[in-house]
Amino acid sequence: xxxxxxxxxxxxxxxxxxxxxxxxxxxxxxxxxxxxxxxxxxxxxxxxxxxxxxxxxxxxxxxxxxxxxxxxxxxxxxxxxxxxxxxxxxxxxxxxxxxxxxxxxxxxxxxxxxxxxxxxxxxxxxxxxxxxxxxxxxxxxxxxxxxxxxxxxxxxxxxxxxxxxxxxxxxxxxxxxxxxxxxxxxxxxxxxxxxxxxxxxxxxxxxxxxxxxxxxxxxxxxxxxxxxxxxxxxxxxxxxxxxxxxxxxxxxxxxxxxxxxxxxxxxxxxxxxxxxxxxxxxxxxxxxxxxxxxxxxxxxxxxxxxxxxxxxxxxxxxxxxxxxxxxxxxxxxxxxxxxxxxxxxxxxxxxxxxxxxxxxxxxxxxxxxxxxxxxxxxxxxxxxxxxxxxxxxxxxxxxxxxxxxxxxxxxxxxxxxxxxxxxxxxxxxxxxxxxxxxxxxxxxxxxxxx
Numbered sequence: 001x002x003x004x005x006x007x008x009x010x011x012x013x014x015x016x017x018x019x020x021x022x023x024x025x026x027x028x029x030x031x032x033x034x035x036x037x038x039x040x041x042x043x044x045x046x047x048x049x050x051x052x053x054x055x056x057x058x059x060x061x062x063x064x065x066x067x068x069x070x071x072x073x074x075x076x077x078x079x080x081x082x083x084x085x086x087x088x089x090x091x092x093x094x095x096x097x098x099x100x101x102x103x104x105x106x107x108x109x110x111x112x113x114x115x116x117x118x119x120x121x122x123x124x125x126x127x128x129x130x131x132x133x134x135x136x137x138x139x140x141x142x143x144x145x146x147x148x149x150x151x152x153x154x155x156x157x158x159x160x161x162x163x164x165x166x167x168x169x170x171x172x173x174x175x176x177x178x179x180x181x182x183x184x185x186x187x188x189x190x191x192x193x194x195x196x197x198x199x200x201x202x203x204x205x206x207x208x209x210x211x212x213x214x215x216x217x218x219x220x221x222x223x224x225x226x227x228x229x230x231x232x233x234x235x236x237x238x239x240x241x242x243x244x245x246x247x248x249x250x251x252x253x254x255x256x257x258x259x260x261x262x263x264x265x266x267x268x269x270x271x272x273x274x275x276x277x278x279x280x281x282x283x284x285x286x287x288x289x290x291x292x293x294x295x296x297x298x299x300x301x302x303x304x305x306x307x308x309x310x311x312x313x314x315x316x317x318x319x320x321x322x323x324x325x326x327x328x329x330x331x332x333x334x335x336x337x338x339x340x341x342x343x344x345x346x347x348x349x350x351x352x353x354x355x356x357x358x359x360x361x362x363x364x365x366x367x368x369x370x371x372x373x374x375x376x377x378x379x380x381x382x383x384x385x386x387x388x389x390x391x392x393x394x395x396x397x398x399x400x401x402x403x404x405x406x407x408x409x410x411x412x413x414x415x416x417x418x419x420x421x422x423x424x425x426x427x428x429x430x431x432x433x434x435x436x437x438x439x440x441x442x443x444x445x446x447x448x449x450x
Contacts, residue, residue, distance in 0.1 A: 240264070
């Protein structure tokens with residue numbers, strides 16, 4: 001059972017960027033324990049209410065981490081295996097779970113089996129480890145053969161996951177990660193490219209080792225129910241609501257995010273009961289501050305992130321309003337080095353982290369927000385109100401993205417007492433028997449337990 005995920009608040013770190021590693025691996029420099037800096041972030045995690053950390057690629061790779069050269073060794077630019085083991089142990093000592101990136105669709109050109117193929121050609125024992133091997137033409141890198149890759153990137157060589165030897169190699173690595181590093185889960189890179197047979201094998205293997213092991217897949221398009229199903233994955237990235245969260249602010253059109261929330265989690269929602277992985281930015285997309293028309297909307301976008309159904313995740317540095325725009329050259333502007341103490345002192349949005357912390361602890365203390373049902377009560381261009389409910393708790397969320405106060409007058413589908421308590425602003429609010437009338441400040445919210 002993955003009960004721990006119901007109360008999880010994630011912090012997503014891209015280690016090679018956050019800890020200022022060189023962009024390329026020279027494969028001969030001694031290990032540098034940059035990953036040990038994770039221990040220095042514990043104070044920040046605890047202040048933010050973080051109880052789960054998602055680490056981007058940490059294993060030996062050519063450059064950006066998604067071009068793996070070894071599944072069994074921590075990237076020398078981040079340290080050694082002992083560095084990761086110690087970092088996870090420190091997180092666990094403070095009640096913080098850790099999941100890693102599982103990059104299984106492809107490997108880098110320095111992956112040991114691919115190097116053997118380059119050297120030995122058609123006589124290589126690893127010929128069948130890769131897809132699309134074709135000796136009738138050369139690769140863009142000048143190899144004597146062509147091969148399948150991910151999304152036109154020939155530095156990412158497609159693995160043949162139907163090959164039992166490849167599967168056994170990957171499962172052996174995952175077993176080591178679970179037993180030696182004691183990780184709590186995996187985020188599967190490009191899960192929408194992985195075969196369902198492979199994911200079933202991986203899921204069954206992991207759950208036999210740890211019944212509470214969490215598997216979350218990166219899925220951009222499609223029906224998430226294909227992946228989030230018994231024996232496959234526990235969750236996927238909620239890219240539909242990622243888009244709705246920022247564009248509904250940019251366009252002053254809360255009807256967009258409301259439509260997605262209703263479609264996914266409403267009375268007839270197709271994903272009711274699923275704990276999808278929610279975010280407003282990550283290592284592949286522009287930072288949230290660079291896609292909003294007004295920086296004041298940083299506050300309302302996080303209010304929605306922490307009160308909507310699903311598992312919220314913060315991308316490192318965005319709690320201080322760090323910017324970064326995606327471009328066609330590379331993704332490194334999205335993955336800067338990061339010192340939380342330095343950002344805390346120089347940020348133009350110093351109160352944003354405090355607001356996120358308040359939302360984080362509020363959510364973790366509310367069963368209705370953690371795993372309750374969803375019902376829309378009111379919608380306007382820059383205002384939304386919805387009900388989150390369990391058998392023991394009812395919470396009414398009101399969000400106002402306008403630059404002026406907004407007076408909500410909302411009918412509620414049950415009788416209540418004479419007052420409710422605003423968990424976010426720590427105020428008692430008078431309510432009617434079946435109606436709530438109250439004012440919400442500009443670019444802010446109320447979260448009423450009624």
